[in-house]
Amino acid sequence: MWHSLQDEIGAFIGHPFHITERRLHQTGPRWQSYIIGDGQLRLYVKLSELTFAEQLHAEAFCLAELSRFGPLRTPEVVCGGATTGFAYLVMEYLPFSAPSRRGWQRLGEGLAALHQRQDQAMYGFDEDNFIGNTPQPNPWHKHWYRFFTEQRLAYQLSLLAEKGQGLDDSDHLLDCAVKLLKHHQPTPSLLHGDLWRGNVGFINDQPVIYDPGSYYGDREADIAMTELFGRFDPDFYAAYDDTLPLDESYESRRDLYNLYHLINHANLFGGTYLLEVKEAASQLLGRFGQR
Template identity: 70%
Template sequence: MWHALQTEISAFLGRPYPLADRHLMQRSPRCQLYRISDGQLALFVKLTDACHGDQLRAEAFGLGELSRFGPLQTPEVVCVGTTKGFGFLVMEYLPFSSPSRLGWQRLGEGLAALHQRQDQAMYGFDDDNFIGDSPQPNPWHKHWYRFFGEQRLAYQLELLAEKGLALEASSGLLDIAGRLLKHHQPGPSLLHGDLWRGNIGFVDDHPVVFDPACYYGDREADIAMTELFGRFDPDFYAAYDDDLPLPDDYEARRELYNLYHLLNHANLFGPHYLEQAQQSAARLLDLYGHQ
């Protein structure tokens, strides 16, 4: 397997890449992460079972789309594919350091610049992809409320039902989503889609984003997720808001957008997140269920 990887890397570089060092950085049931080097160039390798190869290809495609728009740095993809029972994604290795105020500010500015480029008329993406290990369908829609209601909330609720789990008053929840979003038709922005602290890093005060779940949607969904699993640094929000202020009624939608991620975590990781999703749904029903 490593010989096949060396061949792929050598083809990309246009020169031999003899493997001189291989360091296992992290191992989980889903994947292994390595730092490899030929003594001159260090690379980052993500390995999975071959059955997860589609996820790695989707990740590489998302990184390419984010890179194509320019304002946010992403790791350069060297090669992606499957070989000998493994899926692989090889990228440039970036030595991350502790974030600084300037780094957080640049992240806010870069995300605002990404979100400002609204040259897509519809919501969705060219390909379906993944949010964690869950499939994320992205068929194109003209209306944001339909896209989010059907392809985000309803889809995750269906996955729960397939596992024999349920969210109380789920039909009422979809009605609330329709009401909250029916007249909210933001310009479609390219979203990172899975923007939490674990998917960002910093190199010499420059932010780097990775592990995307890209699609075109409401920019508020990206911002909402930065507040879900531990808020980003205040300098990030100040810089973003200076360049692209959030609307006054953003908070009315934040809970709804983050419910998608709680439902996904419930599907992936079980009861603890199902309880959090139920609590979130209850808050939405209390606030908007009688309107």
């Protein structure tokens, strides 16, 4: 396997790459990651079974789109594909360090600059991708409320129902989402899509974002997720708001956007996440729904 991979890398970089260093970095249900090197160049490699090749392709596509617009650094993709029974994605190796105050500020400034990349008139993406291990459909829509209710909430709720854990209030919840978003038509922004602390790194004062699930949508959805699993540093929010202030009504939509991620976690992991989904749905219906 490693001989095949080093030949693939060599073909892409234009000169032989002979692995002299190989260190397991992380292992999980979908893939293993390694740090490899040839004495001069170090690379970060994700390896998976062929069944996950589509996910690695989607990750590479999202990274390329985010990199194309440039305000925030992403790992450079060296190559990706499939060979001899496994799929792979090879990226530059980035040695992360502890975040600094300036690093958090630059993340806020850079994300605001990314969100100002508003060259799409519709919501969606050129390719479907994944949020974690869950497919994320991205067909283009003219109206944000339809995209979010149909391609985000309704899709995740249908997956939950297929597991026999559907919510009794699913229809009311979708009606609530329409009520909240029907007159909210933000300019489509390019989003990271899965922006929690585990998908952000720092090299001294330079922030790096990775593992995206990108699409064009409401920029508030990215900000909302930074608050879901523990808020980012206050300097991040201050810098973002100085560059691109949030609408005063943002908080009324934040919990709805984060419900999407909670339902996804319930679909992926079950357990207490299902309880969190029910609680969050009940609160939204209590505040905005018509029972």
